[in-house]
Amino acid sequence: MTVAEGRTIEVRVPATSANLGPGFDTLGLALSVYDSLVVTELPAGELDIEVSGSGAEEIPRDASNLIVRTVEHVYADAGRSMPGLRIVAENGVPHGRGLGSSGAAVVAGVLIAKGLLAGDVEIGDSDLLRLATELEGHPDNVAPALFGGLTIAWMSERGAQHKKLLVHRGVSPLVLVPAYTMSTSQARSLQPPQVSTADAVFNVSRSALLIAALTQSPELLLDATADRLHQDYRAEAMPETQRLVQALRAAGFAAVVSGAGPSVLVLADGPGSRQDAVELAGRVTDTPWESLLLAVDVRGGTVGDRAEGST
Structure with a gap:
């Protein structure tokens, strides 16, 4: 050639x-x-x-x-x-x-x-x-x-x-990005090789629900984003991330660790509520978070x- x-x-x-x-x-x-x-x-x-x-x-x-x-x-x-x-x-x-x-x-x-x-x-x-x-x-x-x-x-x-x-038009993503980084390999090393049947069933049900929430029913996003397989095990490596996720979820926001972390993804049910999540992030941890209001x-x-x- x-x-x-x-x-x-x-x-x-x-x-x-x-x-x-x-x-x-x-x-x-x-x-x-x-x-x-x-x-x-x-x-x-x-x-x-x-x-x-x-x-x-x-x-x-x-x-x-x-x-x-x-x-x-x-x-x-x-x-x-x-x-x-x-x-x-x-x-x-x-x-x-x-x-x-x-x-x-x-x-x-x-x-x-x-x-x-x-x-x-x-x-x-x-x-x-x-x-x-x-x-x-x-x-x-x-x-x-x-x-x-x-x-x-x-x-x-x-x-x-x-x-x-296709994602429901009512879903409004917000990503909160800290100054510190996290290695994917380090995050994976913190997970156990086995999980309980109860935790596996929990995540299967929430994953199925999450598809419905993201495509049809954004009001279900808080329940649908609950997890027992990986986030809690990784918390010790990024405590500020875990603290923010817990605070946001306690306030009713569908917040999760983005990928292996340490950023936090909030799947808001409309653009207006994202600013409330940004303000909460500024109050509950010692880490400054860059706010990315995305589509x-x-x-x-x-x-x-x-x-x-x-x-």
Whole structure:
């Protein structure tokens, strides 16, 4: 294949919040804050990376960069030679805060490859999810980042699968982001290898209820977001997060740990109540919280030639 040097594409990937309380490793929601990238093909072997925004100072500018490794993975899967890349990235997704920043990087990589390979190799939705899951390990963050909305993700004998659902227009997400970070691997290490049947049944019932609450009946969100599988076990590693979740829930807000934390996701039943949650957050912990009043992203990740727009 002759690389068309100079081809430039634009990619945009939303933040995601996984678990949503009871839907551990299964449910994810795309949110309206984004990583944006402009990528240009260069001659093979050349690499130029510019990064601004969240986590910029910690992101590698060499071949170990997660986006670059993902692009390389997709090209190898397609049986094509990797071109050189110029990547200019503006990171809007907070890093290390439980909002899917690593999943967003992986999704950016598969979409970059999709855009650069267009016209030679066509990569469909099922392959996008498969490739992203191979890199990320779990489909619960990459599925909403790819497809938008509320997603149910699972693994079957056919690999990673997903179902996208539209969220009720009365659901108004608020994310409260602390200054400190949390490692996903550290959070996972705090969970027990087994749970009781009673706790498993509790979470099955709440996960089923949560689908109804998010798509049809937002008034059920407080009950629907209760969890016994992971949040309490992780509390010792992020006590301020746990304190805020408990205070918000006691006040009637459907608050959960976003992903592995330490951010807190509030699924308010209307825009007006979000400000009350913001004010409560300022009173109940010693940690300052950045308030992100967001919408549910319904498009997911987009890619397109710079001159033609995104799809």
